[in-house]
Amino acid sequence: MPEMRSRHLSVVMPVSASEVYAFAADPENLPHWAAGLASGVRRNGDELVVASPMGEVVVRFAPPNQYGILDHEVTLPDGTVVANPLRIIDHPDGSEAVFTIRQRDLTDAQFENDCAAVERDLAALRAAVTDRV
Template sequence: MQKPFKVKNISVSIFIPYPIVYEYISEPKNFPEWASGLCKSIEQGTGQEWVLETPQGKLKAVFTPKNEYGILDHTVLFDNGQKVENPMRVIRNGEGCEILFTLFQTPDMSLEKFEEDANWVQKDLNELKTLVEKKFG
C-alpha cells in the first residue's frame, strides 16, 4: 500500500461569477493564456487527448469533460507511461468564485522542486485571476 503524497492546496479568489469563470477555464484551448506552467500551446489530439507544448517538451493531457460540479481535473501523460493527476476545482463564493488546485509531491520530486512547482501554480492562478477579471469584469 502506497502512503499518501504530500500535498499543497493552492487557491485564488476571482471576483467574477462562477458560470463565466468555469466556462472560460473548462475550455482547454484557453490554458496557454494563463497556465504557463502547463503549456505554451495546445491542440486537440486524438480522442480525448490534447497535445501540449510544455516547459518539458511535447506531452499529452486528458481534461475532465464539462460538468455541473466545477471539476477541472486534468491528467498529464508522459512518454515513459507516467501519469500525473492534477485536481482542480472552481467553487462558488458569493458573487465570485475560488479556484483550487491540489499539487502532489511525487516520490521522485525533491522538496525544492515541489516548492518551485507550488510557486509556479500560484503565479499561474494569479495570472488567471488578472486575465479573467480584466476580460469579464
Template sequence: MTTMTSRIIHISIERDWREVYAFMADHERMPLWATGLSSGLTRDGDDWIAPGPLGNARVRFAADNEFGVVDHLVTLDNGAQINNALRVVPNGEGAEVMFVLLRQPEMSDSQFAEDAEWVERDLAALKSILETGSHKQGSGEEHGKQRQ
C-alpha cells in the same frame, strides 16, 4: 498504502463561478494563464498534446460538467502520469479556484516549493485575466516559460 504530500493552492476571483469555469474549461485558452502550456495545446482525439521541455505531454481533461471540475491527467513521453485536480466553486458572488498540488516521487523540497510558486503565479494570472477582461483581447504571449 502510500500517499503523496499535498498542498491546496487557491485564489478568489471576482467573477461568477460559472464564467470562471467556462473560461477554464475552454482548453484552447489554458495557455493564456497556465504557463506550462504556453506554446499551446493541439487536439488529438479525446486528448490534447502539449509540447514542452520534456517532450510532448498528452493531456486528458474531465468532461464538461456542472460541478466546476477541470481535472486533467498529464501523461509524459516517459509514461509518467500526473493527476491534476483543479476545481472552481462558488464563493459568494465570485469564485474560488483550487488546485491540489501533489509532490511527485523523487521531487525535492525545493522542487515542490518551486512547483507551488509556479501554480500560485498561474492562478494569479488567471485572476488578473478574468477580473480585467483581458482574455477578450490579449494573446497571452507574455508567458514564456515551459512547465508540465
C-alpha cells in the same frame, strides 16, 4: 516510504464560478493562464497535445460538468501520468479556484518550484478572467 505531501493552492476572483469554469475549461485558453503547463495546444483525435516546459505532454480533462470540476491528467514525456485536482467553486466574492498539488517523487525544492508555478498560473487565471469582465 515517506508520506506524500499535498498542498491546496487557491485564488479568489470577482467573477462567477460558471464564467471562470467556462474560460478555464476551454483548451484554447490554456496558454493564457497555464504557462506552467501549456505554451501551445493542439488536438490529436480526442487528446490534447500540449507544448509544455517539460516537453510535449498529453492532457485529459474531466468531462464537462456543472460542478466546476476541472481535474486533469497530464501524461509526461516519460509516460508518467500525474493527476491534478482543480475545482472552480462559488465564493462570497465571486469564485475560487482550488488546485491540489502533490509532492509525488519530487524533492522538496522541486515541490516548492511546482507550487510556485501553480500559484503563478492561478494568478494568471484571475487576471485573465477579471480582464474579460
